[in-house]
Amino acid sequence: MSVTPLVWIVTLAITVAFFVYEFFAHVRKPHEPSIGEAARWSAFYIGLALLFGVGLGAAAGWTYGGEYFAGYLTEKALSIDNLFVFLLLMTGFAVPKIYQQKVLMIGIVIALVLRGIFIAIGAGLIANFSWIFYVFGALLLVLAYRQAFAGDDHDPAHGRFMTFVRRHLPVSDTYDGGRLTTMKDGRRFVTPMFLTIVAIGFIDLIFAVDSIPAIYGLTEEAYIVFTANAFALMGLRQLFFLIGGLLERLVYLAQGLAVILGFIGVKLVLHALHVNELPFINGGNGVAWAPEIPIWFSLLFIAATIAVATIASLAKTRADRRADIEEGDRSPSS
Template sequence: MGDSVASPTIWVITVVVTVGVLLVDLLIIGRRPHEPSMKEVSTHLAFFVGLAVLFGLALLLFAQPHELSPSPGPEFFAGWLTEYSLSIDNLFIFIIIMAKFGVPRQYQQTALMIGIVLALIMRAIFIVIGAAAINQYSWVFYIFGLFLLYTAVKLAKEGSEDDEEYEENRLVKFVETHLPATSEWHGTKIFTRENGKRVITPMFLVILTLGTTDLLFALDSIPAIYGLTKDPYLVFTANIFALMGLRQLYFLIGGLLQRLIYLSYGLSFLLGFIGVKLILHAMHENELPFINGGEHITWAPEIPIWLSLVVIIGTLAVTAVASLAVSRRLTRAEVEERSGPRRDFGQD
């Protein structure tokens, strides 16, 4: 395979800047836990979105095409929009988690920020594993494609279920029942002492739940973006920019999320489209001996990145417009019936 669009120096700079931004964010939030104002989250979200757009334009103007990424700019925008749309869907689960544990509003920023850091770490690991697998075995694209098709069908079914509820995973249940814990909040501390005994706090359980949930999200998002670009640097940066504004988006459009009643169907279509794209690419690069005698299937069309970008933008636009148009005419009860009461925005 060819070289990445980024040199080792660019990789180091990107990682250092990312870690620096996260540390500054954590220090600011850690010193003054609070519920952010609309002005604060709007400003920060506009900054991160603007930065992503500038980054994509820079790639469009200056990045040279190469084997891993024939169109770096469009591939980044397609990957970023896909990851961002999947992240918005993930916000529904974050809202449920915050509500379930009764996280005080002033501590929600801290929990979300730590969850985002864990998500970046886990996605970085998946990106490395995915890149290594793709470099060694072209048939991995078959697995990625089939997995995305399965996920698309599952997501579409979940979108049609009115009474779907969030269930804790086994790890969180085990920790809750086997480790000494307190039900009282102690600020943003994850451990405290009660009667001379070290116990975990509700914040520990919230962070553990967010972290394990992020792990499941990565299983969907990483194969999806590898269907749009094979350059690990573009995969990594698209994930960074998608996750960076997630905390602000949580507070900014929490109430609006409930109105996106067709989001699951839109994302299902997108994942299905990318799944088909991956399978077609796998056929084009086929080396499996039991398929076409191990020869490339030359008649299999390759979906160009410009078409992928058009489909992604068009799907998101239609989903948002249709959702808001229909939900505007519905009562709150009717919206909950279509989107599921699981999407209620947090609690104080």
């Protein structure tokens, strides 16, 4: 796939323009978005992402179009998991709802910048070292295991990193509007808003570690990797307010993502064997029996996994709620 510098420049300019518009049109004036506003803009950005994928497939071929859609689905699912951590952070730092848009916007911009850096690094590694696919594959398999068996009691607002930050910075106990710093008794303090943004930036860095290797397991085209990530992050702010209550009901989301990361990890290892150049594996030659998983299968597998995890989650939470109601009805009245 040949992407000219002009296409890159136009793509980056349009991406920046969308985020600038988001800030001035929605974020600059503090307010809590209505469900209608969040739904309209979420639908707009999802529709835009799908339209871009169709256009890419028509212009460059449907192999690349399929890689984009598989990458977009994977990144969107990982971004929703990211939203759940954002929700924990917002709760842990007690961020007022009218300022949550600002925090999310800054967090999403940080995520896009960090992912852009990782995309460039990943593209350079892939172009020069075919063995990096072994590393990416092994990393995703480890991350898949951790994702599947991660505990639910971790509080990112009071973890080791934030304890370190609090120890080394003067922190105010109260918010000062949407400001990052405030003055008290002639001394400058950072506000909880600043701590929240620092925490989100740190979480974004962690998520980029599994996000970028995952999508490079679906495509080696840096342009597709970037656009899939950009579209996955666009509209994430609105999606937070739209499905905020639903996030807590997606109880099997972590397991679904673990399956996806594990699948892509296996796909990367098989691809690494197929293009092998390591002298201690098969004499430095590709392993003939190692199959290349086609992109159409990856796309169907990822979509099916997300659907099953969502349906199973909603069914479980509905059953749990019904059981709680029935147990309450059976309890003797006080």
